[in-house]
Amino acid sequence: MGRWKPDARGRLAQAALELFVERGYESTTVADIAARAGVTERTFFRHFADKREVLFGDPVEYNGVFTDAVAAAPADASPLDAAALALRAAGKWFEGRHPYARRRAAVIAAHPALQEREQVKRLHLTEAIAAALVARGTGEAAAALTAELTSVAFHQAFTRWVTADEESDLGDLAVGVLDELRALAC
Amino acid sequence: MGRWKPDARGRLAQAALELFVERGYESTTVADIAARAGVTERTFFRHFADKREVLFGDPVEYNGVFTDAVAAAPADASPLDAAALALRAAGKWFEGRHPYARRRAAVIAAHPALQEREQVKRLHLTEAIAAALVARGTGEAAAALTAELTSVAFHQAFTRWVTADEESDLGDLAVGVLDELRALAC
DNA sequence: TACCTCCATGTCAGGAACTGACATCACGAT
DNA sequence: ATCGTGATGTCAGTTCCTGACATGGAGGTA
Secondary structure, three states: OOOOOOHHHHHHHHHHHHHHHOOOOOOOHHHHHHHHHHHHHHHHHOOOOOOOOOOOOOHHHHHHHHHHHHHHHHOOOOOOHHHHHEEEEHHOOOOOOOHHHHHHHHHHHHHHHHHHHHHHHHHHHHHHHHHHHOOOOOOOOHHHHHHHHHHHHHHHHHHHHHHHHOOOOHHHHHHHHHHHHHHHHH | OOOOOOHHHHHHHHHHHHHHHHHHHOOOOHHHHHHOOOHHHHHHHHHHHOOOHOOOOOOOHHHHHHHHHHHHHHOOOOHHHHHHHHHHHHHHHHHOHHHHHHHHHHHOOOOOOHHHHHHHHHHHHHHHHHHHHHHHOOOOOHHHHHHHHHHHHHHHHHHHHHHOOOOOHHHHHHHHHHHHHHHHHH
């Protein structure tokens, strides 16, 4: 066995979620998190840019779920069709993560500072989707708006998915919201 | 003349914007802002919840521009028509504020911490619009989605408005984006 | 084996953001 | 004239976050 226990980052993330659930975000210090993970505070900040970031995974991986699906869409698919495929892919990615997502969402909903971070992550996802659409040949303006629609659909669907008691299919929900949006706009 | 110079809050807000433009957000301390405004650091935190907040006005007043317009819309207007009226009202509210909005937007664009705050403000605006629509009798789901569309339209239009060199009509832009969204979704 | 470099972590000092508790003192009402 | 109010000042303290430097196992090389 090595000099240190493996996966300090993972231990920190888990300790943080536990403590946030137990005591709340504000009553938990970074020192508390580090102590439970068995490292020092300084090590926490080597793995995460700040205290909020510990609740958010690798954005490249997460955004990639959406952007890869957009990139993989058939060349003749419309931007909105590509968006729907991205929603399906995201729905699949979240399969089996419902219990975790619920706990995490509850923590975030309880603390404005964490909602802020979540909203920027959403913005970055929107921009990533727009970029992926542009890469497929969609115009800048249409790409930006389609990405926003995708983001709205996913956000709404995710909220409902996490709120609902029994687990439903997130992909179905999201594509459903996209259809609601279509109906509204026409 | 009173014991203190009047409008400490306004002086703080102005000093902050000046300093953020001059040195950047991170290189400006709250003590710097307070000093330029002629008060102490503690007074800054009595007027603003945190360092970021100094760039954002009263959310009740700002959101009210949108929600009042929604509330004042004719009873037979569709949710999306009410949204368009809100966009017009917001456009009018920003008349004459283009130079200020540009400077402010540049500062925010340069600092992730400020983008975070801006995104939550946007979220709260969206929720306020949804609530105003519900008050008009729109269903929860349709209200949420219409509010999101309104928010998207305004956000896109505002970005273009602030980016463009010569000043155009923000209301026109926003309603135009709403039409683009319609076209995309159909 | 002996040595050596790498790199994740530890240690420590310090700046800046924010908060609670208490003091001050012009202004306006009584 | 007195008194309460409320915006501000003062000060101590906690927490977040960063830079600089030290440490010592792992893994490679002679």
